[in-house]
Amino acid sequence: MTATAPLPGRSKNTKQDFISFQKVTKTYPTRTGLNVVIKDIDLAVGQGEFICIIGHSGCGKSTLLNTLSGFAMPTEGQVTMNGKLITKPGPERMVVFQNYSLMPWMTAYENVYFGLDSVHPNKSKSEKDRIVRDTLTMVGLGEAMEKTPPQLSGGMRQRVAIARAFCLRPEVLILDEPFGALDAITKEEMQEEVSEIVREFGCTVLMVTHDIDECLFLADRLVMMTEGPSAGIGEILEIPFERPRDREQMLEDPRYYDLRNRALEFLYSGNAH
Numbered sequence: 037m038t039a040t041a042p043l044p045g046r047s048k049n050t051k052q053d054f055i056s057f058q059k060v061t062k063t064y065p066t067r068t069g070l071n072v073v074i075k076d077i078d079l080a081v082g083q084g085e086f087i088c089i090i091g092h093s094g095c096g097k098s099t100l101l102n103t104l105s106g107f108a109m110p111t112e113g114q115v116t117m118n119g120k121l122i123t124k125p126g127p128e129r130m131v132v133f134q135n136y137s138l139m140p141w142m143t144a145y146e147n148v149y150f151g152l153d154s155v156h157p158n159k160s161k162s163e164k165d166r167i168v169r170d171t172l173t174m175v176g177l178g179e180a181m182e183k184t185p186p187q188l189s190g191g192m193r194q195r196v197a198i199a200r201a202f203c204l205r206p207e208v209l210i211l212d213e214p215f216g217a218l219d220a221i222t223k224e225e226m227q228e229e230v231s232e233i234v235r236e237f238g239c240t241v242l243m244v245t246h247d248i249d250e251c252l253f254l255a256d257r258l259v260m261m262t263e264g265p266s267a268g269i270g271e272i273l274e275i276p277f278e279r280p281r282d283r284e285q286m287l288e289d290p291r292y293y294d295l296r297n298r299a300l301e302f303l304y305s306g307n308a309h
């Protein structure tokens with residue numbers, strides 16, 4: 037494949053293959069033999085794109101994200117960012133999980149400061165203080181910086197986790213079901229905030245979710261994975277709605293229901309199997 041040929045899965049709107057999954061296969065040994073979780077996945081993601089990934093539980097969505105975060109190396113194939121092979125985690129690729137993973141004895145401020153300080157120990161204390169305060173304010177926690185996780189709601193904890201990832205101003209945000217544990221209203225608020233932050237900073241996002249409406253609100257492309265073992269990409273939907281997106285307007289657009297039905301059909305009609 038030449039450098040200029042679009043890779044499979046590339047959006048026609050993106051100008052470069054910023055992130056490239058090339059023939060990514062991941063296997064794990066089991067007592068009864070090898071478990072081929074994902075097989076030969078090709079996907080090119082443009083800078084600033086928002087990609088959502090859906091698929092049945094256990095098909096290998098997190099496994100795919102782990103090859104980008106650097107938590108797991110592909111057994112075969114490779115993942116590159118800006119043409120550089122990914123071999124380990126790095127602060128330019130930050131991950132937010134569903135379960136927040138905050139230090140419960142530290143305040144929101146300390147949780148975020150700790151993450152920043154461990155990556156940038158040489159930045160001045162006042163600069164780090166400014167970044168932490170700005171980022172917590174940006175995610176709506178300006179008044180709750182001194183609270184510890186047990187004193188915060190689920191939505192607020194997830195805001196701290198997002199601030200902790202975002203204070204490093206990563207080029208790539210990797211979100212693994214980040215809103216899965218939140219109630220419907222908080223979830224919608226968080227979707228709007230993340231969409232706004234990502235737009236403002238031009239971050240590239242890969243996000244796993246089980247929520248099709250969330251995909252339609254956030255994604256530029258929706259990647260639908262087939263069921264494992266040997267899961268792959270079954271179909272990719274381009275989400276055509278302009279940004280910033282207005283939820284009510286989207287719900288009045290017939291294309292919304294066409295896309296929603298196609299995704300549901302994919303998941304439940306056997307395509308995903």
Ligand SMILES: Nc1ncnc2c1ncn2[C@@H]1O[C@H](COP(=O)(O)OP(=O)(O)OP(=O)(O)O)[C@@H](O)[C@H]1O
Binds near residue numbers: 065091094095
């Ligand atoms: N470190 C590991 N060692 C062995 N097997 C693993 C490991 N990580 C994942 N797997 C296996 O890979 C498969 C896919 O898991 P993965 O978490 O990627 O799926 P998923 O699509 O993200 O699932 P869910 O939607 O339920 O979160 C599962 O069968 C899982 O048991």
